[in-house]
Each structure stands twice: as C-alpha cells, then as structure tokens.
Amino acid sequence: MSRTIPLSVPVIKGNEWKYVKECLDTGWVSSVGGFVNRFEDLVASYAGCKYAIATTNGTSALHVGLVACGITSGDEVIVPSLTFIATANVVRYCNAEPVFMDCNQDTLCIDTDKLRGFLKNNTYTENNTTYNRETKRPVRAIIPVHLFGHPSDMDSLLELSREYNLIIIEDATESLGSLYRERQTGSFGRAGCFSFNGNKLITTGGGGMVVTDDEALAKNIRHLTTQARSDAVEYDHDAIGYNYRLTNIQAAMGVAQMEQIDEFIAVKRKNAELYRDLISGITEVELLWEIGPVQSNFWYITLKMPPDHRKKLMKHLMSAGIQVRPIWKPLHQLPVYKSSPAYNISNAGVAHDSCINLPCSINISEEDIRYVTDHIAGYFSSSGNSVGKV
Numbered sequence: 001m002s003r004t005i006p007l008s009v010p011v012i013k014g015n016e017w018k019y020v021k022e023c024l025d026t027g028w029v030s031s032v033g034g035f036v037n038r039f040e041d042l043v044a045s046y047a048g049c050k051y052a053i054a055t056t057n058g059t060s061a062l063h064v065g066l067v068a069c070g071i072t073s074g075d076e077v078i079v080p081s082l083t084f085i086a087t088a089n090v091v092r093y094c095n096a097e098p099v100f101m102d103c104n105q106d107t108l109c110i111d112t113d114k115l116r117g118f119l120k121n122n123t124y125t126e127n128n129t130t131y132n133r134e135t136k137r138p139v140r141a142i143i144p145v146h147l148f149g150h151p152s153d154m155d156s157l158l159e160l161s162r163e164y165n166l167i168i169i170e171d172a173t174e175s176l177g178s179l180y181r182e183r184q185t186g187s188f189g190r191a192g193c194f195s196f197n198g199n200k201l202i203t204t205g206g207g208g209m210v211v212t213d214d215e216a217l218a219k220n221i222r223h224l225t226t227q228a229r230s231d232a233v234e235y236d237h238d239a240i241g242y243n244y245r246l247t248n249i250q251a252a253m254g255v256a257q258m259e260q261i262d263e264f265i266a267v268k269r270k271n272a273e274l275y276r277d278l279i280s281g282i283t284e285v286e287l288l289w290e291i292g293p294v295q296s297n298f299w300y301i302t303l304k305m306p307p308d309h310r311k312k313l314m315k316h317l318m319s320a321g322i323q324v325r326p327i328w329k330p331l332h333q334l335p336v337y338k339s340s341p342a343y344n345i346s347n348a349g350v351a352h353d354s355c356i357n358l359p360c361s362i363n364i365s366e367e368d369i370r371y372v373t374d375h376i377a378g379y380f381s382s383s384g385n386s387v388g389k390v
C-alpha cells in the first residue's frame, strides 16, 4: 500500500470528546457558556496576560484588535510581506493601508534593520504622530508575525515602537507557546492574536483569541465581538460591532487541547531536532532554526534549499506521498496589494523560491520523519541535483 504523510493534522486524544459531549448534553452550544470563560482564562494565564477574548478565528482576532486599537480609514500599518494574507487583509478591513516590509533572510520574520531604515528615511514626525513622507498618511502600527513559530526580534520592535509611537499588535497566530527572552509571544504588544485553526498547535476546528494587559482595550474588544450590544436585554448597540465570538463547543475543544499544550510543544521540538539531525549530512539544505534569545514551538518545519530545486524537490516528495507546501508568495507581489507601499524588499522573494514546509503533525512517527529525510537525501544524491552548500 502506498504511504501518505500529511503536512499537518490535529491530534485529538484528550478530553475533547468528553467536554464537547458536555456542551451537547447541557445545550450550551453557542457563544455563551462555561467553556468559553475557561478557555479564555487558560490562554490568558498561559500567555502571561491579564485578559483574553475568544474569537471565531485568528483573522477576526487581528481585525477586532486593530479596530479596538483605533486603526481606521487612511491609516498605514506596517506588515511583513512574507506572511499569510490574513495579516494584511485585516488592515484593509479597517480601510487602512499596509506598508510592506522585507523579511530577515535568516529568521524570515520582519527585517528590523530595514524597518528602522524606512522609519528613519521615509517618515517624519509631527505632534507625536509618524507620517509616511510619500503618502502623507499616518503610520500607526506594526503587525509583527512570528513566522512558523519563530519569534520576531522583539527588542528592536519595541524600541522602534517607542521611538516612533507605533502600536504593536502581534500576529502570534502560529506561535502559541513560543518564547522571546523567556516570555510568551503575544504578550509583548498592546494586543496579541492567536489562531486555533485545524493546522495550528492547538485547535478548536476554527477559532482565535486576543490577549492583552490593557483592561479598557479588553473590554472594548469583548464588546465589539458581541455586536457592540450596550444593553443586555434591549436591542441597543453603541458601535458597529461584529459576530466574532467563539462558541462553547469550540471552546470545549480548546480547553481539552490546552490541557495537552506542554506535551504538544515538547513533541514538536523533539521532532524538529530529529529532522535537523537527519538532514545534517545533506549539504544542500538546512532547517529554519532558532536565532537569538528565542524558543520556538516549531509549529511548522521549514526547509531551505537553493532556489532552483524548490519545485523539483516538492514534486519528488509529493510523488512519494509526502505532503509539502511552498511558503507564501510575498504579499506586495499579489495583484490586490501591488498598489500598497513596499520598502526595499529583496529577501521575501528569495525565501519564497527556496523554502518548503515539511510534514509536522504532532503524531508524525519517527519512521515517517526518516522516510521524508531519506527522500530529501535521495533527491540531492541523484545525478544532476547535487549542488553543494546552500
């Protein structure tokens, strides 16, 4: 029988069935219920934040986070070009404009040197507000993305945010449990956002969470996610709100998944180390690895290789039943974002051309990891493909 190794599938082996059944048995299936509160408390205390507000997904978490931080029509928000499109889309949902930044070629997260260059050369400050010299629009915020679980350079980002009065809203959708200077990603910005999509470290099927230490912000986010209802009985609404609340059934799954998070991260890290050991003899490739004072949750395993080989290696692996995928196309190159400002971007395209994600489910077996790395080695040892060091 031919073998298939999926890119990433969830592991559901704890109290998920029990807790979901409890929702069904009691009728608490919608967006009010004990599991929503429990899930929020668990994530808040895990992330080291005072408040957590559960949302329908990571995209809605980011969107409502931006709205609550005051991002509005005509504002600009700095976004890395190398990220999933949701990071930029939420800026457009606010009728604001993303300003795309390059990635660091080693970490693939936002290049803070280039960001500093942009802020120094391409902006001016008036009344404590930073303006883009070219567009004259106010630059209000940065959304750093902790790519594939690897934390961004938060020291530099915090310094720049202070210097230029920029709000940080962390896209920590992929990095629950990853640490920067031993502190949880998601807890550095004014708000941090997580995703519990089916392929994430923990899943609720679909779901998200905003975390913050700011009480007023938390209150406003909670208000906005429940249609901005100002009276619990009468149909009074004092703002344009959203139906962004997570359901109790999904939160029940989330509570059960949170009970296993330490084990999940330990397994992810062990699998990453095994991958790294097994490919260490293949001179053409290397794994995206931790750089600086960080600890990654290794949500996704990312393999770097010389650009000419990316498509051919993907084909080779997929024909052996190994599911892999390229990393995102730089957003500033997509037709919908071609008109948005982009600053001096060169690394993001190279990263797209030279990286793939390898199978990384929590329950992937050692044998399957060996099967994947054997096929990578087989590809590069076959005639014509060996090119030497990356």
Ligand SMILES: Cc1ncc(COP(=O)(O)O)c(C=O)c1O
Pocket: 057, 058, 059, 060, 083, 084, 086, 087, 145, 171, 173, 174, 195, 196, 197, 207, 208
């Ligand atoms: C970097 C990034 N941002 C935002 C999102 C959006 O999260 P969701 O799919 O839960 O809406 C995702 C996940 O898919 C993501 O990977």
